Amino acid sequence: MTELDITIDRSSPIPLYHQVASAFDKAIREGVLPPETKLENEISLAKRYNLSRPTMRQAMDQLVRDGLVVRRRGVGTQVIGPPVRRNLRLSSLYNDLQDEGAAPQTRVLSLETVTAPEPIREKLGLGDGAEVYHLRRLRLVDGRPLALMENWLPVTLAQLTREDLEADGLYNLLRRAGVDFRMAHQRVGAAVADEEQASQLKVEAGSALVVMERTALASSGAPIECGRHVYRADRYAFDITLMN
Amino acid sequence: MTELDITIDRSSPIPLYHQVASAFDKAIREGVLPPETKLENEISLAKRYNLSRPTMRQAMDQLVRDGLVVRRRGVGTQVIGPPVRRNLRLSSLYNDLQDEGAAPQTRVLSLETVTAPEPIREKLGLGDGAEVYHLRRLRLVDGRPLALMENWLPVTLAQLTREDLEADGLYNLLRRAGVDFRMAHQRVGAAVADEEQASQLKVEAGSALVVMERTALASSGAPIECGRHVYRADRYAFDITLMN
DNA sequence: TATGACAGTTTGTCATGACATTTCGAGTAA
């Protein structure tokens, strides 16, 4: 039954419930509120921070959705541990690697504009003869190859250059160009490496590869970009946290 | 700007916001509300169904989280079309297959109680010498093998029999036994089939397999069950819908 | 001792009201 010392800035443009949720989120991840800790009840908490109960509840709701606490009617709210891994995000490999302190490198194998082939046109909902970028990249970490990435996206979205692509991830570039992602459908499967993949990834032909196909969608639901990535199975896997 | 004919039962134990959300969910998935459709504003909707605005908002919030609609301040709420695939759920393969109309079968290869080996003890947070079920199953669909599944769980959780396991999925059995899941960590990767896996799954040795390792957690955050499943890559992949 | 009823605590649901912020289009002025 630990209390938390939170300062709330009512003049801030950040919503109150978000300020509260962030503070608790931080405290839980940092261990200030260890697992099993029972929180005060909503009413007291609201009073403590001079908030209304709905606002306090909104903050708690977010913590529940993020999988940091559990609420049980008639019982109360409890911190659940161990510190959950962050959920799979719509950020792509580049950020994931950066976050882990690794030094990702990118080698652009090819970057060309082509008229979109049928399957791509369908995936991206494009008309006949639409122009798309077709790019193939090799991702290395610590100098060792990790993934082969192939992507397609409309040329109208952004101006892509080899230099930009070698300096930053595709998604970061697009985001900076004003493209706002909201969702992505992914399919994760497996395959064995063919001769070319094997030589690029420095593995033996017949080795296991993780295959990921992704279609990214804008907030309108319109497809923006699609791609197919293959990873060395001995160096990469997808972590997913499911909640119901 | 289509209106929806919803009947709301205020005497039902199902919360009002859930009734509304379900109705819209259904209508969107069935195409009654096609993509791009602009919904009425919250106030009118609330009035139309005799609800308060917060309740209506709560329903809309759920639709947003499920990725069915987008809301933009100052603009309104728009349908973004039925997700191509249902989101990956904490239900496991059995239900997924059932939902798709397939006829899953299970063959129990082995079911034994053993003292938990070290790595399992650690994964499940068990003490020294704890007893666990160790079960290996083969899942078939339409009579053809799809997956090899290996699971461990404390014997204290439920009473497992071969008959039960062949008749239903593990998770359904546990749920019926009163176990409540809340979360699961999954790791999806790839491997190539060894001799034994190949013969069980009726593929050639060296074929690609999708590997999934999962640890299921109770609402308290305590681990309940862990397992390692391998799927034929030519017949299975994981679909994931990401949102940010 | 064991069982069942009851009361207290806590979250879940719902209503009403108010103001803030963002977006977009219409109208106006240069």
Next chain:
DNA sequence: TTACTCGAAATGTCATGACAAACTGTCATA
């Protein structure tokens, strides 16, 4: 014609109040 201003419309945020439902522990009773 173009650019700017302003207001309408819609969602976002927050407060207050009330009752319902679920869980827990206690106390009385068989």
